[in-house]
Amino acid sequence: MIFLFPSDYFNPKKADAAYSEQVACIQNAGFTTGVISLESLGTGSSKIIPAPTPGS
Numbered sequence: 001m002i003f004l005f006p007s008d009y010f011n012p013k014k015a016d017a018a019y020s021e022q023v024a025c026i027q028n029a030g031f032t033t034g035v036i037s038l039e040s041l042g043t044g045s046s047k048i049i050p051a052p053t054p055g056s
Contacts, residue, residue: 007035
């Protein structure tokens with residue numbers, strides 16, 4: 001399982017600063033996090049970083 005957070009507009013490989021506490025808590029609990037570009041959702045080519053593996 002991977003928890004996705006909106007990416008930072010200017011740094012798409014990093015979670016938006018508004019979610020930094022949530023990201024840290026989830027990672028400290030041992031879960032995997034990733035980011036998704038909300039801007040790309042409208043284009044039909046959502047960008048998830050890191051790319052999810054099958055079954056995650």
